[in-house]
Amino acid sequence: MPPGARLAVSTVIFALTPDADGDLPSLRIPLVRRLREPDKGRWALPGGWLPTTEALDVAAARTLAETTGLTPKHLEQLYTFGDLDRSPGERVVSVVYWALVHTNEIAHAVSDSNVCWFDEDSLPDLAFDHRGILDYALRxxxxxxxxxxIAHALLGETFTIAQLRGVHEAVLRRRLDPAxxxxxxEASGTLVDTGTRLAGTRHRPPALYRFDDTSDPHPAPLIRTQTPTPCPGSGTAHQEQPPIAPDELRERDFSTTHQG
Amino acid sequence: MPPGARLAVSTVIFALTPDADGDLPSLRIPLVRRLREPDKGRWALPGGWLPTTEALDVAAARTLAETTGLTPKHLEQLYTFGDLDRSPGERVVSVVYWALVHTNEIAHAVSDSNVCWFDEDSLPDLAFDHRGILDYALRxxxxxxxxxxIAHALLGETFTIAQLRGVHEAVLRRRLDPAxxxxxxEASGTLVDTGTRLAGTRHRPPALYRFDDTSDPHPAPLIRTQTPTPCPGSGTAHQEQPPIAPDELRERDFSTTHQG
DNA sequence: ACAAAAGTGTTCGCCTTACACCCATGG
DNA sequence: CCATGGGTGTAAGGCGAACACTTTTGT
Incomplete structure (x- = not known):
């Protein structure tokens, strides 16, 4: 029973441009430069090897914090990539997460020649298959x-509806009707009026809202255990049983691979 | 750099009850009995350890074929489970897939005291966290x-619209308007009339259709590569770089984990 | 007073839902 | 010719897109 492959955890991080006062914000993604072979010198998603005693999401949060200095507001598993030819020489399976960080968080981010923010449509050449992964995360x-x-996870604690709309417009790349x-x-019931208003605009001051996180419409699955049961109708045959592996759980996704 | 954890691949398999002539079909899931510790004797999802030279989806298809004798019509990544306490004694990370098999495939399935089909709502106690995983797959x-x-993947090559509706009704657990x-x-454009009709019913013979697989509305992500780029605006700092891991890709999902 | 964005009201058209009805075959 | 499910037609209701209109601030 060989280990099979080395297990890595990477994260695609999304943030907004520190808004250019009136203009529509745009998506930015921090990337790190690879300091070793293979693909040394190219840009890659932040990540690292999975330690034996760390949960997947914790490892994702830690590695992205170490490399970029960020603490994401939203962190969610994207997909696990495990093709044979992903990394030259070595078999690597990567559990990839995607994250959203607050605009004001960006100030605390590491600024370095080896950590760099790229605009969504001026991305550099990426190491390995990271470009495909990034595009997938964007989808x-x-x-x-x-x-x-989840749009609020890209803004601060409080925000105006126009700012929230700006996020949607930036991500979806199309204008939305303000009304x-x-x-x-408002109908979704996830916004709470803080009572305060944003001053300093050169027109009517908009109301500031806070996100109501007390109602997750996409709950995480629950674990439970019971007691053994016999097999109802059983035939007779021989069957070599490969070792069965245990599994864990988190939240919700979709993925497809056809196989005849 | 330790391997971190052992990598396993498991699959949640769905099929329909070989239809009880008129009655609504129901979902069935094949499970295998664990022949070793830990959790020896309990029912578990079919699976096995990931070999070094096998892609994830291939490993999923192979292990489920070896244990159940089935070749799924639809195979898709579900989620990767990697909490610390999933398996006693050993750290195991499981990449879990879910599969749909044709009704007529079930006949070829392994019949064994260690492989057993369970109805959706009479499931036994499951090993490890497999019950939570199964519920998640159902969702x-x-x-x-x-x-x-994807409903057609639970039927044979050809099927009537009523049969297809039966699948939806069984899975969604509610009646649907036939009209x-x-x-x-029909409007979805994914069905092709075979011209033939199903005989032997005690009323008007329904038309038989085939699924048109020449238009996947949920395409897999593409990989591409380009040429290096410099960092636009770079500050100055020091930054220890953990090894960056490569990643792969497949299809589409959703999953959530919040992290302050 | 004017510009500009916040915020409200209302209409139009589409799409889903519900259900009435005809069609074709077996008994 | 009757029962049964296959298959078609159609009207009502809900919902989102579009847009006119009022409100409130800064300059």
Whole structure:
């Protein structure tokens, strides 16, 4: 029973451009430069090897904090990539997460010649298959934004509805009707009016809202255990049993691979 | 750099009850009995350790074929479970897939005292955290059925619209309007009329359809590579770089874990 | 007073849902 | 010719897109 492959954890991090005062924000992704072979010198997703005594999500949060200095507001498993030819010479399986960080968090981020923020549409050449992974994460972000209230995770604690709309417009890359957007998010019941208003605008001051996190519409699965049961109708045959491996759990996704 | 954890691959397999002639079919899941410690004697998801030279989905298909004798029509990554306390004594990370098999495939399945089919709502006690995983897979199956044409993967090559509706009704556990269901699936453009009809019914013979697999609405991500780029604006700091791991790709999902 | 964005009201059209009805075959 | 499910037609209701309109601030 060989270990099979080395296990790594990587994260695709999304943040917004520190808003250019009036202009629409855009998505930015921090990447780190590889200091070793293989693919030394190229840009890659932050990550690292999985320690024996660390949960997957914890490892993702730790490695991204170590490399970029960020603590994400939202962290979610993306997919596990395990093809044979991903890394030259060695078999590596990567459990990839994606994360959203607050705009004001970006200030605390590591600034370094080896850590760099790239705009969504001016990405450099990436190491390994990281470009495909990043594109996939972008698809997921866009898909999830349309049915889930995660946009707030890219803003600060409080925000205006217009700012929230700006996030949606930036991520979805299309204009949204202010009136309809307002009604939609108000109807979702996930926003709480703080009572305060944002001053300093050169027009009517907008209300500031806070996100209501007391209602997750996409709950994590629960674990439970019971007591053994016999096999109801059993035939007779021989069957060599490979070792069965245990599993864990987290949240919700979709992925497809056809196989005849 | 330790291996971190042992890597396993497991699969949640779904099939339909060989239809009870008129009655609504129901979901069945094959489980295997564990022949070793830990959790020896309990029922578990089919699976095995990941070999060094095998892709994840290939390993999933192989292990489920070896244990159950089945070749799934649909195979898709579910989630990767990697908590610390999943398996007593050893750290195991499991990449879990879920699969759909044709009704007629079930006949070829292994019949054994150690391989047993369980109805969706009469499941036994499961080993490790497999019960939570199974419930999660069920949630995903139900969610995906509503926006994706995967129901046919539980039937044979050809099927009537009523049979297809039966699958939806069984999985979603609610009645569907025959007229509206017909129009919906016909409008989706994924069905091809075979010209033949199903005989032997005690009423009007229904048309037999085939699934049109030439249009996947949920494409797999693509990989591409380019050429290096410099870091636009770079500050100055020191940064210890953990090894960055490469990643792979497949299809689409959603999962959530919050982290302050 | 004017500009500009916040916020409200209302209409239009589509799409889903519900259900009435005809069609074709076995008994 | 009747029962049964296959298959078609159609009207009602809900919901989102589009857009006119009012409100509130800064300059």
């Amino acid at each position: 997921r972000l866009r898909t999830k934004l349309e049915y889930s209230g 309809n957007f307002r009604r939609t998010v | 995903r199956l139900r969610t995906k059925l509503e926006y994706s044409g 509206n269901f017909r129009r919906t699936v």
